[in-house]
Amino acid sequence: MKKDACILITGANGFTGRHAYRYFSKLGLNVIPMFQTHTSAIHATNGVVCNLTNKTEVRNLIKRTRPEYVLHLAGHNSVLESWKNPLDSIEINIIGTSYLLEALRQIVPSCKTLILGSALQHDLTKKTIPPNPYSLSKTMQALIADAWGELMDLNIIIAKPSNLIGPGNSTGICSLIGKKLIDIEKQxxxxxxxxNNLQDTRDFLDVRDAVAAYHILLRDGETGKHYNIGSGIKRSLLEVLKVYKEITRIDFQIQETKKIKSNDQSILELHDMRKHGWDPKIPFTDSLKDILDYMRMSAYIQ
Incomplete structure (x- = not known):
């Protein structure tokens, strides 16, 4: 990537987006952060507001910025919210992505675009329906991105990250636990x-390691490929709580409220990423410590 290359980051005010904005700005790139609304925690003179579900706004955005790279982070990423408002997930994840890709095709077809998939994407070869509206929206988003890349000869890559953790405004389980622990700490x-299920296992990856992987893919990733981004290690929620106990010294009880179907995920194969020279660098314990520091600072500011 040229030092002054223009990169558009959609969803720049989100959990991953804020880390991505800082990371790519430090590289000296011309970073354009895109927000869905005018409220933003990122203070950038070149920030733009665009409703991705408005085709005209999306086209005008691409025409005005003409990016060489796009990191597409905007979208709904909550299973719970997708049950409450399923059409919102469909609209932003599927329709919004379609508008973005079509605008790129019409205006800057050479742009290299990284679409963020999900570990909860559904395997269409199983001939079953996705388990929730969020999974449906991310499955269709990836399918459309693949089709647009192939049919329209666009430079599109898909990255499928595992459960991202780290400091910031996240609704992930590690951040929710971290916030509760700070509330306990403050009595x-x-x-x-x-x-719900202490034996539920997940692959947790620090969001800062994920952003570094996105940089490598935007620079060296192969068009049309899907890349898994993860730690390669599965941890149960009980293990997460044990690590929190060790690093906080807070005396808290653990209660399993109800036994629900496990959300166990298979280990992501990371061969392609390691071929490109990427490996996670931030230890899991450090990620949890940084979450706690962020939650303490947020509580102090409030």
Whole structure:
């Protein structure tokens, strides 16, 4: 990537987006952060507001910025919210992505675009329906991105990250636990952490390692390929709580509220990423410590 290359980051005010904005700005690139609304925690003179579900706004955005690279982070990423408002997930993840890709095709077809998939994408070869509206929206988003890349000869890559953790405004389980622990530390609630299924296992990866992987893919990734981004290690939620206990010294009880179907995920194969010279660098314990520091600072500011 040339030092002054123009990169558009959609969803720049989100959990991953804020880290991506800082990372690519430090590289000296011309970073254009895109927000869905005028409210933003990123202070950037060249920030742009665009509603991705408005085809005209999206076209005008691409015409005005003419990016050489796009990191597409905008979208709905909550299973729970997708049950409450399923059409919102469909609209932003599928329709919004379609408008973006078509605008790129019409205006800057040479632009290299990285689409963020999900570990919860559904395997269409199983001949079953996706388990929730979020999974449906991300599955269709990836399918459309693949089709647009192939049919329209666009330079599109898809990255499928695991469960991202780290400092910032995240709704992930590690951040939710971290916030509860700070509330306990400040004696604002009972010292009890409730978890539905303690044996639920997930691959956790620091968001800063993920952003470094996105940089490598935008620079060296192969058009039309899907890349898994993960730690390669599965941890149960019980293990997460044990690490939190070790690093906080907070005396809290763990309660399993109800046994629900496990959300266990298979280990992501990371061969392609390692071929490109990427490996996670931030230890899991450090990620949790940084989450706690962020939650303490947020509580102090409030």
């Amino acid at each position: 604002q609630c009972e010292p009890i952490i409730e978890i």
